[in-house]
Amino acid sequence: MKNELGENDLELLSACLDGVCEDPAALRARLNAEPELALRLRQLQAVRARLAAIPAPNPPADFAARVTRRAFARKLPVPGATFWMYALPAAVAVLLVVAVATHRPPKQEAAAPDPDAWRIALNAVAESPDAETMAEWIDEEPIQDETSPGDLVGTLADLSAGEAGGLEGADIGGPESSASLIDMMDQMNDVDAAVLAMRLKSGA
């Protein structure tokens, strides 16, 4: 009997309890015809009466005074004009500090290695005297310890042994061979090429 009522009936009785029943006449008719509904309404009224009898804690006598003291002890928000009087200079000061703290003098850029250095070096090789000219020089003035084109071949072969490969035995002895030398150096990595160029320069 106690759990037969549906949600709608529960809401109907609850609304009736609060005096907001939409159709009081219809509800009265149902209450007369359905004793369970009438009992449920009496029980809900009893629940309400018992709720009203529950003791409630009252605030202490000085509650309002204490709250007021605490509320007004805090700084009140600064009104508009005064606020900007302080906020604007403060903001500028903060910006200045940040700017100074983050400022770094511009670095002088380190000279990047010239990727065409080895080409320049090879051009120098290409423009180097041919065998006949060198022979004349030898006649004129014997050169001791000078790097000859043959030595250059050996140097190139040493340098290229690891990565470039295929330079060993290549005919790069004369200026006319500089084009094929460029082709081969294209296969080398940049570092090896730069080293080679420097060695060529120092040997020239």
Add this chain to the structure above:
Amino acid sequence: MQEVDDWILAARARNGDQAAFTALVRRYERPIMHFCARMIGNASDAEDVAQECFLALHRSLGRIEPRAQFSTLLFGIARNLTLNHLRDGRRRGRHMSSPMEGLEKEPSTGDQPDRRAQAAEIGTVLIEAINGLAPEHREVLVLRELSQLDYEAIAQIVGCPIGTVRSRLARAREALRVRLTEQDMLP
């Protein structure tokens, strides 16, 4: 003497009138304290939350506009604070204290100790039943039965349609009825 409107007091308080703010607090301290106590379930925490509610009101005086009823606004603040308190309590694993702790003694029902004891027992069972309700059911029950607010105001405070208020209220009342019936405390 006619009472000064709540919003007028609020406007004066906003301009620094401490007496106006005190008057506002005095006007609402009991209903807010009762609401907090019923929502939270213990009197000492309820006093802290009620105090925080009025402090929050003071902080927001510069922003609020007199569009709704002042009481609706204040109960809305109290409701949010009590829900936060309940959430924090659950996070910390804190349990509600004894239902009657910190409450005033049951109003005298004459010189019959048996009846007083019985009323106290019913009160304890009811408060336990209220504490056992889901927060969304508890708040509408407390706002209606103890704070005596109408459906429209409750709907504004909890932020849901009036129909939802009606159904939550019906379920909350039914839960209390079932609990008291189980304890043979109802006809």
